[in-house]
Amino acid sequence: MKITKGKVIVCSPGRNFITIKLETDEGVYGIGDATLNGRELSVASYLEDHVIPCLIGKDPSNIEDIWQYLYRGAYWRRGPVTMTAIAAVDMALWDIKGKVLNTPVYNLLGGKCRKGVMVYSHANGKDIEHTLDEVGKHLDMGYKAVRAQCGIPGVPTTYGVPKDGGKYEPAEKGLPSEHAWSTEKYMRHVPELFKRIREVYGDEPLLLHDCHHRLTPIEAARVGRDLEPYRLFWMEDPVPAELQEGFRLIREHTTTPIAVGEVFNSIYDAERLIKEQLIDYIRMTTLHAGGISHMKKVASFAELYHVQTGSHGATDLSPVTMAAALHFDMSITNFGIQEHMAHTDETDEVFPHAYSFNEGYFYPGDEPGLGVDIDEKLAAKYPYDPAYLPVNRKEDGTLFHW
Ligand code: CS2
Ligand code: MG
Numbered sequence: 579m580k581i582t583k584g585k586v587i588v589c590s591p592g593r594n595f596i597t598i599k600l601e602t603d604e605g606v607y608g609i610g611d612a613t614l615n616g617r618e619l620s621v622a623s624y625l626e627d628h629v630i631p632c633l634i635g636k637d638p639s640n641i642e643d644i645w646q647y648l649y650r651g652a653y654w655r656r657g658p659v660t661m662t663a664i665a666a667v668d669m670a671l672w673d674i675k676g677k678v679l680n681t682p683v684y685n686l687l688g689g690k691c692r693k694g695v696m697v698y699s700h701a702n703g704k705d706i707e708h709t710l711d712e713v714g715k716h717l718d719m720g721y722k723a724v725r726a727q728c729g730i731p732g733v734p735t736t737y738g739v740p741k742d743g744g745k746y747e748p749a750e751k752g753l754p755s756e757h758a759w760s761t762e763k764y765m766r767h768v769p770e771l772f773k774r775i776r777e778v779y780g781d782e783p784l785l786l787h788d789c790h791h792r793l794t795p796i797e798a799a800r801v802g803r804d805l806e807p808y809r810l811f812w813m814e815d816p817v818p819a820e821l822q823e824g825f826r827l828i829r830e831h832t833t834t835p836i837a838v839g840e841v842f843n844s845i846y847d848a849e850r851l852i853k854e855q856l857i858d859y860i861r862m863t864t865l866h867a868g869g870i871s872h873m874k875k876v877a878s879f880a881e882l883y884h885v886q887t888g889s890h891g892a893t894d895l896s897p898v899t900m901a902a903a904l905h906f907d908m909s910i911t912n913f914g915i916q917e918h919m920a921h922t923d924e925t926d927e928v929f930p931h932a933y934s935f936n937e938g939y940f941y942p943g944d945e946p947g948l949g950v951d952i953d954e955k956l957a958a959k960y961p962y963d964p965a966y967l968p969v970n971r972k973e974d975g976t977l978f979h980w
Contacts, residue, residue: 579604579678581638584630586612586622589957592922593747594618594965595896595929597952598625598666600674602638608673609952610666611865611902614658615749615894616967624663628652633667639678641671645871661843661868668869669902669948676947683902683948687874687909694939695907697891697918698723698786698811702739702746705729706774713775713783722938723784723811723915726775730767733760735968737790737980745922747893749965757970759978761792765801772808781809784915786837788814791979792970795827802832811915812837812859812888818979819847825856835859840890843867845876852885859888859914865899866890870906877910886914893919897929901950904933904942916940928957 583601588594596612596619612621629648636644648664649655676683684690699716701724703709709728716724727738735757740746768787775785787810793801798816805813814837817824828836837859842848843866851857860880864873877887887910889903900918907913918940921929931950932943943949970980 579606579638581633581636584625584633586625586630587952587954587957588618588622588962589928589960590963591924591928591957591960593749593893593925594962595925596622596666597896597898598670599952600633600638600667600670602674604678606674606677608638608670608677608947609898609950610669610673610869611896611898612662612666613865613894613896613899614662616965617659618962620659621662621666624659625666629663629667638671638674641668641675641871644671645869649868656844656846658841658843658866661872662866665865665867665869665872668871669864669898672870672902673947680946682942682944682946683870683905684908684942687870687905690908691911691913692908694936694941695904695913695916696722696938697916697935697940698725698784700725700727700738700746700919702727703729704739705731706771709771710774710778713779717779717783720937723786725786725788726771727788728767728771730760730763732763734758736764737792738788749894749967751963751965754966755968757968757980758973759792759970760973761797764792765797765804768801769804769808772805772810776808784811785809786811786814789816791815791818793817795824798828799831802828802834802836805834806832810834814838814861815840819851822848822850822856825851826854829856837861837888841866844872845879848876852880852883855883855885857885859886861888861890863890863895863899864902864906865895870902873906874910877906877912881910881912886912888914889916891917891919893921893925897921897926897931898948898950898952901931901933901942901948904940905948908942924960928953928960
């Protein structure tokens with residue numbers, strides 16, 4: 579079997595997505611997600627100009643060899659653009675292999691380790707009362723785990739909280755908007771949010787929170803300790819994670835579990851964090867971290883150190899990634915939890931899929947391959963619409979972490 583054609587499909591059903599489609603001389607094709615929020619066209623060009631020409635004529639069954647060819651062959655290794663492009667090809671090749679062997683991809687990865695994949699959803703509110711309502715809505719929808727994010731008194735815009743009260747979408751149309759931030763006001767407010775959630779909903783719900791890279795290690799230690807009475811499932815991205823050893827300081831002060839890694843793109847970004855057990859959950863994904871093939875290696879390494887997975891799953895990861903993630907999640911023993919931010923209806927129409935939700939769990943379905951497709955005709959109705967993630971400034975104007 580040979581790869582005969584590769585195309586990159588750019589579409590924007592509610593938000594921008596990049597999808598690769600690899601066709602073969604036996605009529606079987608595979609698809610992969612290549613979306614990098616705010617830098618979508620960089621990955622599209624990387625695939626069209628530098629990857630697809632090298633794939634034509636290759637045997638799609640040799641997934642690991644093609645992965646190494648794209649990783650080592652680039653010379654310039656790692657980075658979000660490169661590893662997202664490799665991930666897209668990797669997903670498409672696993673999709674082809676499953677279709678050729680007439681089996682769902684999880685079967686090729688070692689089969690099922692569990693009945694279903696527990697997911698967590700997002701409860702975002704402009705204030706504590708609104709967030710409490712949103713938590714209740716998601717518990718009523720059957721979710722066992724809910725991430726809570728809330729507006730902060732005196733801070734005009736906060737990560738995770740939609741400005742217009744609608745559904746939260748990280749990227750905003752046009753050039754980056756500027757958000758304002760106050761760590762002090764945030765640190766005073768967030769323990770109160772979780773105190774109220776526990777008062778209203780009790781101890782059973784699994785509660786998560788995303789600090790979104792905005793604290794220093796000692797501030798994260800303080801927030802982790804202040805949240806201990808409310809027994810969070812995890813606090814996420816407490817600090818920017820370039821300095822992996824910075825997590826030692828957080829670890830010394832709090833038992834609140836830590837999750838990190840959605841911006842990581844290779845095992846080398848997390849090697850010390852995992853080896854020194856400085857984190858509890860690794861949030862790397864089959865999209866931004868080199869695909870299913872690399873994520874299987876990450877999960878195996880993490881398993882040695884009691885670290886579980888908790889893969890990123892925001893709306894800027896397309897249903898193709900959601901499908902690939904569920905096959906990966908089913909196949910590993912140290913699965914922790916999977917993020918699920920519901921896509922828009924038009925997105926789900928462009929990307930028909932076999933996965934389904936029931937009572938807090940997702941199921942990948944048993945279609946051969948990944949069990950997801952792209953409706954190219956429908957996709958063409960939603961042209962690329964430039965959008966960027968915001969930038970963030972402290973109240974004194976200092977450019978900060980968004
Ligand atoms: C967030 C994301 O889901 C999360 O945990 O960190 O919303 C993140 O901000 C976006 O995916 C960035 O594109
Ligand atoms: Mg996050």
